[in-house]
Amino acid sequence: MRPLGSTDPGQFIADFYTSLTEELLRSDEDAAVIIDRYHTPDIVEIADGHRMDRDKLIAHCLPVRKNRPTLRMEVHEAVVDGDRLAARYTMHSSQRGKDLATEVYFFGRFAPDGRMSRAHMTTRTLRGDGPGGQQTVAP
16 A cells, blocks of 8 residues: 555545456455455444444455445546545446446545545445436435
């Protein structure tokens, strides 16, 4: 991992999630080892009110590995203040023939070595495959 302040904040967050996902999907390495490479031991992520600690993040990796989604991030804006990063991005994913776009508002803290220690995220589904493959807009 590289330190947070060593690159553009938008590129940093895109690289963080892209690298994490690629390592989980393209490796048979223990998920705990990969999670520890990207997160501090006391990690807490809160996404849409759901709290995940290290153990829950590791458990979350199992369905990700099973479903093997493709991911692409489109970072709209990102700013850094010390060890904190705020970003708004769209996560585009595809799995089993279904496309999904999710808008994410991210607020996080990172350790000096670039690992995530805290994150708060709010998400909103922008579109997905509806009946007959039609694109739908979430309310």
